[in-house]
Amino acid sequence: MIDHIKKYFPNLSPAQYSQFEQLTALYPEWNEKINVISRKDIDNIEVNHLLHSLAIGKFIEFKPGSEILDFGSGGGLPGIPLAILFPEVHFHLIDRIGKKMRVAEAIATAIGLTNVTFQHGDSGECHDKFDFVVSRAVMPQPDLVRLARKNVADIQRNALPNGIIALKGGDLQAELHPLKESTEVVDIANYFDEPFFDTKKVVYTIV
Numbered sequence: 588m589i590d591h592i593k594k595y596f597p598n599l600s601p602a603q604y605s606q607f608e609q610l611t612a613l614y615p616e617w618n619e620k621i622n623v624i625s626r627k628d629i630d631n632i633e634v635n636h637l638l639h640s641l642a643i644g645k646f647i648e649f650k651p652g653s654e655i656l657d658f659g660s661g662g663g664l665p666g667i668p669l670a671i672l673f674p675e676v677h678f679h680l681i682d683r684i685g686k687k688m689r690v691a692e693a694i695a696t697a698i699g700l701t702n703v704t705f706q707h708g709d710s711g712e713c714h715d716k717f718d719f720v721v722s723r724a725v726m727p728q729p730d731l732v733r734l735a736r737k738n739v740a741d742i743q744r745n746a747l748p749n750g751i752i753a754l755k756g757g758d759l760q761a762e763l764h765p766l767k768e769s770t771e772v773v774d775i776a777n778y779f780d781e782p783f784f785d786t787k788k789v790v791y792t793i794v
Contacts, residue, residue: 588631588633589633589637610667613694614632640754642754645778655676655677656720656738660680663690666703670703674702677703681706684707688705692705698758704710710738718739730772750794752789766792774788775787775788
């Protein structure tokens with residue numbers, strides 16, 4: 588059941604809803620073999636992981652043809668849910684842990700995603716340019732900016748300037764202080780009602 592996704596994204600196609608439904612079965616199935624999501628949390632896959640990833644899609648609607656890098660994607664979050672949401676956008680997922688990338692690739696193949704590519708390696712091994720870099724609680728924002736700014740393209744094609752969009756939680760004041768002039772923080776509770784999102788943020792840094 589993906590009632591929460593249908594509630595907040597009511598205009599998706601039957602094919603997109605089917606892909607999200609499949610994710611709610613595939614992630615728990617794969618998690619039994621390779622731990623990509625906390626086993627304590629796998630029962631909350633729809634809200635805590637899929638919907639959380641889709642908060643980026645509430646913050647910005649990527650234009651068709653955009654190129655997005657999912658930095659430290661792990662098992663494919665937020666990249667795979669966003670690739671379902673934006674089928675005309677290309678997502679490149681990179682992670683240094685090969686077995687997690689294999690899970691992400693297997694899941695994407697199983698649901699028929701064709702707008703994703705995968706790279707097992709360190710971020711320094713990715714030299715391509717993207718409109719945005721997205722990330723989900725991988726590292727402090729200043730470190731993420733330092734490592735990923737080389738991957739942000741100069742040419743603009745979206746409503747917001749190119750940059751880095753991260754999903755984070757908790758008190759971010761000290762972490763974001765060095766970036767305060769170039770960073771915007773949005774409460775995900777502005778988009779979604781569930782209590783899980785009360786402390787969750789979208790953090791956007793222009794680089």
